[in-house]
Amino acid sequence: MSYVQGFVLAVPAANKEAYRKMAASHTPLFKEFGASRVVHAWGDDVPEGKVTDFNGAVQAKPEETVVISWHEYPSHEAAQQAYGRMMTDPRMKALMATARPFDGARVIYGGFAPVVDEGAATRMSYIDSALVPVETDKKDAYVEMAARMATLFREHGATRVMDAWGVDVPEGKLTDCRRAVKATPGETIVYSWIEWPSKAARDEGWRKIMADTRMGGDMPFDGKRMIIGGFAPLLDA
Numbered sequence: 001m002s003y004v005q006g007f008v009l010a011v012p013a014a015n016k017e018a019y020r021k022m023a024a025s026h027t028p029l030f031k032e033f034g035a036s037r038v039v040h041a042w043g044d045d046v047p048e049g050k051v052t053d054f055n056g057a058v059q060a061k062p063e064e065t066v067v068i069s070w071h072e073y074p075s076h077e078a079a080q081q082a083y084g085r086m087m088t089d090p091r092m093k094a095l096m097a098t099a100r101p102f103d104g105a106r107v108i109y110g111g112f113a114p115v116v117d118e119g120a121a122t123r124m125s126y127i128d129s130a131l132v133p134v135e136t137d138k139k140d141a142y143v144e145m146a147a148r149m150a151t152l153f154r155e156h157g158a159t160r161v162m163d164a165w166g167v168d169v170p171e172g173k174l175t176d177c178r179r180a181v182k183a184t185p186g187e188t189i190v191y192s193w194i195e196w197p198s199k200a201a202r203d204e205g206w207r208k209i210m211a212d213t214r215m216g217g218d219m220p221f222d223g224k225r226m227i228i229g230g231f232a233p234l235l236d237a
Contacts, residue, residue: 002036002117003076004164006191007069007109008131008180010060015101016042019067020234022101027237029092030071033082037072038237041127044199045230054229057131057180058106067102068129068231070193072121076167079111110177112164112191115143118150119160124195126202127231132190133181134221139165141220142190152212153194157205160195181225190221202230 011019023040030038043066046054054066073079086092134142143163150161166189169177177189196202209215 001075002114003073003079004112004114004162004191005071005073005079005109006112006164007107008054008058008177009067009069009102009104009107010055010058010064011067011102012061012063013065014063016065016234018101022098023069023235026092026095027235029086029089029095030082031237033085033089034078035071035073035082037121038069038235039127039233040067040069040235041129041231041233042067043229044126044232047229049227051224052181052227054180054227057108057177057227058175066229067234068127068193068229070191076111076113105173106175108172108175108177108180110166110170110189110191111168112189113167114162114164115139115190116146116150116161116163118147119154119158119195121195122159123236124159124197124233126196126199127233128194128196128202128228129231130190130192130226130228131177131181132192132221132226133178133183133187134190135186136188137186138220139188145217145220146192148214152209152214153205156208156212157201158194158196161192162194163190163192165190181227183225199230199232
């Protein structure tokens with residue numbers, strides 16, 4: 001089974017190009033170590049929420065933009081092996097020693113196992129992403145709902161839909177995935193994204209989805225604490 005390492009961070013808008021260059025310099029090593037895909041995407045439509053949102057998740061300042069990133073691996077074991085190589089490779093140590101164009105103390109991240117992965121991982125021009133707190137004992141209900149929704153998204157223009165179940169979501173000192181969605185002890189974090197061929201296709205797809213009579217039904221999670229946003233890719237390797 002494949003495995004996803006997901007990240008959310010806050011980057012000063014003035015540092016956008018510096019961040020892109022940093023991501024580009026790190027990506028060849030991640031690929032060499034075993035990652036099958038590396039994506040970085042810049043916040044474009046990141047709404048403010050009443051209870052939770054992406055900006056609050058990473059304590060973003062007014063001058064900062066939320067960035068999402070994920071690394072895909074063939075398996076959990078491949079991701080663990082890659083991490084071990086990173087920690088000992090002198091090239092990675094040299095890159096990590098350079099100044100970062102963001103505050104690493106506020107990054108949130110975790111490891112996730114896909115439960116729904118529909119469509120092809122092709123080049124995309126827009127991404128919808130979400131973090132969702134799901135009661136652990138409602139996993140089957142969530143997977144059923146996510147699979148049904150993936151069909152709708154694909155019918156209405158999405159090229160790929162991913163929902164991945166949290167399996168290694170560490171606690172952070174300042175921020176973490178669980179705090180981001182105010183998760184309770186009985187909940188698991190889901191990292192989800194939808195890939196679109198363009199922002200226009202995304203907007204039109206959502207318009208059709210909201211009008212689709214198959215949309216609706218009970219959600220096996222608290223939608224008020226789900227955080228969502230739209231992102232434009234900076235790098236897709």
